[in-house]
Amino acid sequence: MAGEMLFRNARIVTAGAIVEGAVAVEAGAIAEVGATAAAEGLDLAGDFLIPGLIELHTDQLEAHYRPRPGVFWNPMAAIQAHDAQLASSGITTVFDALRIGSDVEMPGMADHVDVLLGAIEKASAEDRLRADHKVHLRCELPAHDVVAHFERFYRLPAVRMASVMDHTPGQRQYQTIEKFRQYYKERMRFSDAEMDAFIADRHQEQARYSDKHRRAILKLGHEAGLTFASHDDATPEHVAESVEDGVRIAEFPTTVVAARTSHEAGLAVLMGAPNVVRGGSHSGNVSAIALAEAGVLDVLSSDYIPFALLQAAFLLPQQVASVSLPQAIAMVTATPARAVGLADRGEIATGRRADLVRVRLIDGTPVVKGVWRQGERVG
Numbered sequence: 001m002a003g004e005m006l007f008r009n010a011r012i013v014t015a016g017a018i019v020e021g022a023v024a025v026e027a028g029a030i031a032e033v034g035a036t037a038a039a040e041g042l043d044l045a046g047d048f049l050i051p052g053l054i055e056l057h058t059d060q061l062e063a064h065y066r067p068r069p070g071v072f073w074n075p076m077a078a079i080q081a082h083d084a085q086l087a088s089s090g091i092t093t094v095f096d097a098l099r100i101g102s103d104v105e106m107p108g109m110a111d112h113v114d115v116l117l118g119a120i121e122k123a124s125a126e127d128r129l130r131a132d133h134k135v136h137l138r139c140e141l142p143a144h145d146v147v148a149h150f151e152r153f154y155r156l157p158a159v160r161m162a163s164v165m166d167h168t169p170g171q172r173q174y175q176t177i178e179k180f181r182q183y184y185k186e187r188m189r190f191s192d193a194e195m196d197a198f199i200a201d202r203h204q205e206q207a208r209y210s211d212k213h214r215r216a217i218l219k220l221g222h223e224a225g226l227t228f229a230s231h232d233d234a235t236p237e238h239v240a241e242s243v244e245d246g247v248r249i250a251e252f253p254t255t256v257v258a259a260r261t262s263h264e265a266g267l268a269v270l271m272g273a274p275n276v277v278r279g280g281s282h283s284g285n286v287s288a289i290a291l292a293e294a295g296v297l298d299v300l301s302s303d304y305i306p307f308a309l310l311q312a313a314f315l316l317p318q319q320v321a322s323v324s325l326p327q328a329i330a331m332v333t334a335t336p337a338r339a340v341g342l343a344d345r346g347e348i349a350t351g352r353r354a355d356l357v358r359v360r361l362i363d364g365t366p367v368v369k370g371v372w373r374q375g376e377r378v379g
Helices: 060-065 075-088 109-125 146-153 177-188 192-223 236-244 256-264 273-278 288-293 308-319 325-330 334-339
Strands: 005-013 018-026 029-034 048-051 053-058 091-100 132-140 159-165 227-231 249-251 268-272 299-301 356-362 365-373
Touching: 005 325, 005 356, 053 299, 053 308, 053 334, 060 075, 060 091, 060 109, 075 091, 075 109, 075 365, 091 109, 091 146, 091 159, 091 365, 109 132, 109 146, 132 146, 146 192, 159 192, 192 227, 227 236, 236 256, 249 256, 256 268, 256 288, 268 273, 268 288, 268 334, 273 288, 273 299, 273 308, 288 308, 299 308, 299 334, 308 325, 308 356, 308 365
Parallel strands: 005 048, 053 091, 091 132, 132 159, 159 227, 227 249, 249 268, 268 299
Antiparallel strands: 005 018, 018 029, 048 356, 356 365
C-alpha cells in the first residue's frame, strides 16, 4: 500500500463495518483502504478513523456574529472563530444556516445576512477556512419580507440548501401556546399584555403570508437546483405537503408519526445531536433516541452545539441496541452527503475525498486527535 499520505494501525469506520488497517491518500482523495498492516505512515495507535462530519444545519455563525443582543462582531473574525470550532469538532463540510425574514429582534435581517455571506465568500477565496462552507437559507415564511430576502440571495454560488419554516405559536415546534409563551416571554422580556399582542401579530402574519411565501420560495429554489428541507413537521398532512413540494429533508419532525411518514416517503429525517446527548428535546417534542429506536432516524445535526455531532454519533449505539457505530457515523457523514447531492464525500472508500477525522475514546467521550480535509491537515 503506497500513497503520498498513509494512515496505519487504525480502526477504520467504513459504510458497513469497522476495519483494522490502513488508508492511503493521493491528490486529496482516498486511494486505497486495506485490512492489512502497513509498515510506514502515520501510526494511529488503534484510534478510530472516520469520514469528516457533514453538518447541514448549524446556527452557530449567527451566534458568533451576534454574541449578545445588540452586539455585532467583526464578520471575518466571527466566521474564523466559528470555522475553528467546527474543525476541532471533526466537521469538514458545513451548511451555515442563515435565517431570512425580519422580525422584532432583527428588523434589518437581510443586511446582516449579506454581511455574513460576504464574509464566507471572502474567507473561502482567501483560504482562511478549515472546513468547506456552504449556505443553508432558513426561510421564516410568515415574515413579510422573506421572499424579497430569498430573491436577494438564492442565486449566490455558496447557497445550496433552503428550509421552509413557520414558528407561529400553537403548531409545529410550539404545539401549545403556553410553550411559545414560556420561551419568548423571558427572552423578549415582555409583559403579559405585550406577549398577548405579540402572539396575535404572529397569527395574523401567518394567515396573510405563509402559504403564498412558501409557494414563491419553492418555485424559485427548485428552478435554481437548491435542496429543500421542511421544518418541524408534526402531522401526516404536513409531510404530504412536503412530499408534494419536492422536499428532500425533514428537519426536526416533532412527532413519531411525522418522522415515520417522512422516512417512509423517502425524506431524510434529520434530528438534533443535542437531543441525543441530552436524552430529549429542549422544546418537549419527540426525542431523537425514540426515532432511532423506531428505525426512522437518518441524519443528525449539531444545531446549536458543534461538538454534539461527534458526541451523539458515538453515544447513539450505546443508547439504541439496533444502531451500530458504522450506522451512527453514517448519520453524520454519508447520509447527509446523499441528502444534499454531495457524491464525492461522506465515506472512507476509494475515490472519495480524503476528509478524515482521527478519534480516540477516553472515558466514553470522543476526543478529536486530528482532522484532514482533502488530505491536508486542518485540525
